[in-house]
Amino acid sequence: MDSILPAFARILVAAAVCWLNFILIDLFFRLPAGGGVVGATAIGTHIERGGGAIHGGYMMGNIVSSPDASAGTLLASCGVYIAGIPGGLLATFLVFIGNRICHDRGYAGTTGAITATFIVWGFSQIGFSPAEFIAGMVIAILTIQGISHRHSSRLLAYLWKVREG
Amino acid sequence: MQEGWIAVNNIALMAFGALAIIGALLTIVERDPFRKLISLGILVGGSVPFIVDRGLLDVAIAVALIAPLSTIFILMVCGRGDQ
Amino acid sequence: MTPQEAALAVCAVIAVYAAIRVALEPDTLRKLPFLNVLSFAVAGSIALLIPHPLSIVAAAAYFVGSTLESNAIASTYAGGLDRRE
Numbered sequence: 001m002d003s004i005l006p007a008f009a010r011i012l013v014a015a016a017v018c019w020l021n022f023i024l025i026d027l028f029f030r031l032p033a034g035g036g037v038v039g040a041t042a043i044g045t046h047i048e049r050g051g052g053a054i055h056g057g058y059m060m061g062n063i064v065s066s067p068d069a070s071a072g073t074l075l076a077s078c079g080v081y082i083a084g085i086p087g088g089l090l091a092t093f094l095v096f097i098g099n100r101i102c103h104d105r106g107y108a109g110t111t112g113a114i115t116a117t118f119i120v121w122g123f124s125q126i127g128f129s130p131a132e133f134i135a136g137m138v139i140a141i142l143t144i145q146g147i148s149h150r151h152s153s154r155l156l157a158y159l160w161k162v163r164e165g
Numbered sequence: 166m167q168e169g170w171i172a173v174n175n176i177a178l179m180a181f182g183a184l185a186i187i188g189a190l191l192t193i194v195e196r197d198p199f200r201k202l203i204s205l206g207i208l209v210g211g212s213v214p215f216i217v218d219r220g221l222l223d224v225a226i227a228v229a230l231i232a233p234l235s236t237i238f239i240l241m242v243c244g245r246g247d248q
Numbered sequence: 249m250t251p252q253e254a255a256l257a258v259c260a261v262i263a264v265y266a267a268i269r270v271a272l273e274p275d276t277l278r279k280l281p282f283l284n285v286l287s288f289a290v291a292g293s294i295a296l297l298i299p300h301p302l303s304i305v306a307a308a309a310y311f312v313g314s315t316l317e318s319n320a321i322a323s324t325y326a327g328g329l330d331r332r333e
Contacts, residue, residue, distance in 0.1 A: 007254040039322025046277040064284045065319040071311060074288055078295035079304050091304055098312035102319055134292040135255035138262050141288045145281035146266055177293065180260035184286075187267045199325050203279050206317055207267050210290045213310055217294045222302040225294070229310035233317035240324045 010128055014136030015143075018073050021119060022112055022140065023159065025069040029108035032059040032160040036104060040065045047149050055160045056153025060145060066104040067095050069112025070144075074137045076116040081130035088117030178218060185211030198243045202236055256296045263289035277325060280318050287314035 026032075032055040035041030040061030047057035063070055072095045079091030092113035099109050120133045144152050188208030195201045209232045216225040266286040273279045291311040295303050 007249055007251055010251075011254065011258060037319060037323060038326050039319050042322055042326030043277050043280060046275055050275065050278060060281055061322070064280050065315065065322055067312060067315055070288075071315070074292060075304070075308050075311065078292065078307050081295060082299050082304055083301055087301070087304055091308065094305065094308035094312075098308065098315065101312060102316060129251035129255075131251045131255040131296060134296060135258040138259050138285075138289050138292050142262055142266075142285055146262075146269060146285040149278060149281065177256045177260040177297075180264050181290075181293075183264055184267050187264075187271060191271050197276065199276050199321060200279070202317075202321055203270065203276070203283055206283055206314060207270060207286065210263070210286050210314070211267075214290060214293055214297060217297050217303065217306060220298060220300075222298065222300060222306050225306045226302075226309045229306065229313045233313040233320075236317045237320045240320050243324060 007132070011132045011135045011139070014123070014128060014132045015139040016136075017119065017123070018077075018116070018133060018137040019140040019143065021116055022069040022073050022137075023144075023156075025108055025112045025115065026059060026063075027159060027163045029069075029111070031062045031068060031108060032056065032156060034058055036062050037065055047153050051150040052153030053157030056156030057149075059156050059160070060149070060153060063141075063145065066102040066109075067098045068108045070137070070141050071095060071098070072109040072111070072113030073116040074134065074141075076113040077120050077130055077133040077137055080117055080120045080124065081134060085117060085121055088113070088121065092117065178215070181211050181214045183211075187211075198239075202239065202243075205232075205236065252296060256293055259289045259293040259296065263293070277322060280322055283314070283318060287311055290314075 035044055035058050043061030044054055044057030048054045075091040075095055076088045079087030095109045095113045120130050124130050185208055188204050188211055191204035192201050195204055213225055213229055263286055266282050269282040270279050291307040294307045
């Protein structure tokens with residue numbers, strides 16, 4: 001058995017990898033451009049009213065109201081943890097169905113689940129455990145949605161400005 | 166090792182029990198119906214891991230699908246009474 | 249401490265933290281991102297508690313259900329605000 005510190009250090013590395021995966025895919029599929037449904041737009045305006053930035057608020061509202069790349073990363077990590085690559089692909093299929101239920105086109109969630117399946121499988125070949133990626137994804141979503149809405153929405157709006165050029 | 170697993174498992178289950186209690190108390194305290202429904206979401210989130218921990222995965226799937234559906238039915242009433 | 253135990257402990261602690269933040273947030277719609285963090289933590293710990301193929305389906309069902317609930321609450325709340333104004 002390893003000692004406690006390397007386990008938590010590996011969880012932090014996994015959190016950084018998951019953070020990059022879902023932020024890059026969400027930015028690529030233009031989630032901060034606007035609210036996908038009425039509820040996402042309302043959450044964005046409320047976050048802006050609380051001192052945040054509007055495009056970051058739209059992206060956080062979209063994450064709340066439809067399974068996007070972050071949900072795909074989490075469920076694909078669960079699938080790879082339980083059943084390897086077939087489990088990850090089953091999780092991808094379930095994310096696609098969930099997107100359809102929530103009236104979303106679902107490309108961001110499906111793409112995020114597929115890339116996360118292969119990323120987590122690759123890291124499991126070099127000594128990481130997929131369970132650490134589940135905890136890492138929970139930490140990654142905590143940094144976006146759970147610490148300070150004002151600062152995280154400003155960070156997301158800055159990244160969106162960079163992506164727009 | 167087996168002892169350590171049981172201890173950590175108990176800590177996690179205590180955390181989920183605290184989640185259910187927080188959700189129940191918050192549901193009682195809140196006045197706005199929307200805030201009450203959000204608190205009910207916390208309550209369901211605290212109770213599903215107990216069903217999973219006993220191995221009843223089919224029951225957990227059913228509960229996880231039925232609870233949001235009942236919330237949506239209650240929301241129809243809330244939206245109409247709100248006007 | 250195996251990776252599974254460490255990950256389960258992290259998920260449980262974050263779930264309780266998110267529940268406390270939901271309780272303390274005054275704005276109704278800004279409670280929903282914290283509720284989303286909570287459903288991430290619970291969905292992760294469902295898969296960590298029992299490593300069985302059906303628990304992938306259970307975690308996905310719980311997550312999609314809670315997302316649908318948040319979506320419905322936010323849409324109804326926003327629609328109510330629009331009708332009032």
